Structures are given as structure tokens and as C-alpha cells.
């Protein structure tokens with residue numbers, strides 16, 4: 001009469017946590033720079049210390065890692081096999097903090113764009129168009 005046991009989750013996917021990996025941010029900075037938009041880096045006086053700040057346009061960009069900030073993509077939905085509760089709590093807190101900070105910026109008249117790490121894997125089809133749209137930049141070939 002053995003009933004159904006809880007399915008064994010064999011997710012041996014070690015969540016590869018790369019701390020201090022600034023590659024996505026570097027990609028974004030270099031693209032925006034090539035588009036000719038001027039920005040400041042990490043303005044600490046603004047909520048959340050946005051990664052790129054465009055004071056004249058009153059726009060900010062955050063570059064977020066998909067795992068930490070719980071992006072709705074396959075990288076963001078990774079469930080760590082160990083310490084699941086700890087990570088879930090930490091990531092939820094991160095998400096809530098993101099929301100608060102972005103709302104504070106919006107309330108203060110800023111426009112906010114979150115660039116997700118996974119976008120930087122598809123610069124041509126995703127990242128560049130999003131940046132151009134957000135920054136009101138013309139398509140500039142080359």
C-alpha cells in the first residue's frame with residue numbers, strides 16, 4: 001500500500017554563482033558608449049545605486065543578474081539544490097528591494113530600465129534594440 005512518495009528531485013544543477021562578474025555590465029556600458037550616449041557610473045546618491053545614470057535624460061539603467069534578481073527566464077528560475085530556503089529568502093528580499101528602489105526612482109521622475117544578464121547573450125536581437133528604444137536613439141549602422 002505504499003503511496004506516492006514525493007518525487008525525487010534530481011536537480012544536480014549547481015547554481016553557478018559568480019560573484020563580482022561584471023561582464024554583463026561591461027557589455028552594456030560598451031554598447032551605450034558606442035551609441036554615443038553619455039552616462040555616469042554607479043551614482044550612489046540614487047536609490048539602488050543604478051549602474052548607468054543619464055542625468056540629462058533623467059534615465060537610469062540597472063544591469064541585473066538573472067539568478068539573483070529572479071528573472072523570469074531559465075537562468076533566473078534555477079533552484080539551488082542545497083540551502084534552498086536560504087537562497088529563496090535571499091532572492092525574494094533582493095526582488096523586493098529592487099521594487100522599492102525602482103519605485104523610489106520613478107516617484108522622483110526617473111525612467112528605469114532593467115537590463116537582464118541574459119539579454120547580453122543576444123545583443124543584436126534584444127539588448128541593442130532595448131537600449132535604443134529606452135534611450136530614444138536612432139539606429140546607427142556601424
Ligand SMILES: [Zn+2]
Nearest residue numbers: 066071073118
Ligand atoms: Zn534572464
